Structure formats: C-alpha cells, structure tokens
Amino acid sequence: MARRSTPLPEPFPGKSFSVATARGHGIPRRRTRGRDLIQPHRGVRAPAGVVFSFARECATLFLVLPSCSAFSHVTAARLHDLPLPLALQNDDFFDVIVPRGVRAPRRKRVRGHQSALGEKDVDKRTKVRATTPERTFCDLATMLTLGQLVAVGDELLARGGPPARKRLETAVRQHPSRRHRRVLCRALDLLDRRAESPKESELRVLLIEAGFSAPAVNHVVRTTDGAFVARVDLAYPQLKIAIEYEGDHHRENKDQWRKDLKRRRRLEALGWLYLAVTQADLDDPTDLIADLRAAVARRS
Numbered sequence: 001m002a003r004r005s006t007p008l009p010e011p012f013p014g015k016s017f018s019v020a021t022a023r024g025h026g027i028p029r030r031r032t033r034g035r036d037l038i039q040p041h042r043g044v045r046a047p048a049g050v051v052f053s054f055a056r057e058c059a060t061l062f063l064v065l066p067s068c069s070a071f072s073h074v075t076a077a078r079l080h081d082l083p084l085p086l087a088l089q090n091d092d093f094f095d096v097i098v099p100r101g102v103r104a105p106r107r108k109r110v111r112g113h114q115s116a117l118g119e120k121d122v123d124k125r126t127k128v129r130a131t132t133p134e135r136t137f138c139d140l141a142t143m144l145t146l147g148q149l150v151a152v153g154d155e156l157l158a159r160g161g162p163p164a165r166k167r168l169e170t171a172v173r174q175h176p177s178r179r180h181r182r183v184l185c186r187a188l189d190l191l192d193r194r195a196e197s198p199k200e201s202e203l204r205v206l207l208i209e210a211g212f213s214a215p216a217v218n219h220v221v222r223t224t225d226g227a228f229v230a231r232v233d234l235a236y237p238q239l240k241i242a243i244e245y246e247g248d249h250h251r252e253n254k255d256q257w258r259k260d261l262k263r264r265r266r267l268e269a270l271g272w273l274y275l276a277v278t279q280a281d282l283d284d285p286t287d288l289i290a291d292l293r294a295a296v297a298r299r300s
Contacts, residue, residue, distance in 0.1 A: 005034035016046040016060040070129040072097035076136040083198035116176035134171035141180040147202035157193035199245045239299035240272045
C-alpha cells in the first residue's frame, strides 16, 4: 500500500507555493517531492490534479520571479485578452520583463526582457503583475507585423474610446526603446476604432501600405429609398467596391454561408463589386492587390 503524504501545514494546502517558502516554514525537501504535488515550474509546487488557467499559471510562475518583474509582450497581451496571431495565442513561453539593473530571468519556457520599467507601466487591475495594455502595445512592436500591431491598437481604441488614443500616444512617446518608434508612430496613424475584427484591421493596413487610399470601415450600403442592404468590412463607396474578409466560419456554417450568398447577390444587384478575402490572401496578397488595382481602374 502506498504511503500517504503528511498533510501540509497552513497556508499551503490547495495552493501553489515556492520550495524556498516551504523550506522557510520548516517543510523538508522530501515532502515537497510528494506524489500529491506537481512541479509546474522549477522551484514551484502545486496540488496534483489542479486545472491551470493561463492567469493561474502566470501567478504560479511569479512565485519564483523577482518582485519587481512583470509579465509583458505576448504574455501580457494574453492576460489582457488582446488579439494575437494564432501561433502566439498558443505560445508556450512566458514573457517576463525586469527593470534595468536587474538580471532578466533565465528559466525554461521564459523569455526574459530588460528595459526601463516603472510602476506606471504595471497594470494594477490584473491578478498578477503585467504591463499595462498601452505599454504592451509598444512592446509588441518587436514581435508583430504592422497589421497585427494595428489590430491590437484598434481593439484598445474600441474598448477605451478617445481617451485610449491619448494613452497610446503617451505610451509611444515615453517608451524607452527608440528602435521601434517609427513603427509605433505609423501604427498610431493607422488606428481606427470602428474596426470589429483583427483580420479586418490587418486587411485595411495591407491595402493602405500597398498604396491604396484608406477604405471606409464597416460601411453601410442602402438602397436608393434608404432600405438597409449590408454593412461591409471595407469599402470604396464612390467606386462601389466592397472588400470582405471571410474566415473559415463563413464556409463551415451552412446558415452563414447562405446569408453571405444572399448578401453578396443583393450588393451586386445594386452595382457593387464584391471582393472576398481569406487568410491565404493575407499570407500572399499579390493576386488580391492586382485584382483590386484592376477593379479601381475599371471603376475610375
């Protein structure tokens, strides 16, 4: 019969804790290796069978991080539920930033960063220390494309309205790294709080960077007597060109697929040219750009 582990004293039962803290409370090293405990990170123990949310795993890791550190970059974006590319949404690493003069942590599954970091850069609303959404936006300039960065900024504007833009402008102006200042300033110029999806933001930036004028965002199309027809992601109303990003759900959901067909038919009946865009077009926009240029030339 397997020997049962000695019950842990308060306040350890049911909680994650650092081995160093346990030793400080007189718990022997052998007990921290008990079968009722797991090691989610080096130097940390947690109850076996615990289900970790992302925030809880961050809190567990923070037990062995410098108290002056904070989660940043992709990790902070995930904590703030900001839009990220799929590969980064499932990232298995943790970004941790420390102030200058403090050694960046070197641990398994940790990307350490060192930069100027004040308490104003740390969000007090999160359950763990993380950089503010505005500081996170700036730090992500090192990891995202311009379109992906704008998608993050669009989301922040949609959440916070006009004050959010001022906070972003201040964050960019005060960000310690000048290396990516140009990209951040360009991203600020391209932000639009009317955007309703990250892919729509990426598509808008792609078109503008390709030399097209800024399209209207979520443009409402009506009949001559004012009846609602559709609201399209991006549009050049004077040319009657509608550009729509279509994710996989548009083809996988039968009802959505039927609605899309009806919507497109009604737009084309009113003389609109409809350009459907998928992720493949964002990955390689060569044909999309050529098709749109041809469409603009025909309609001009």
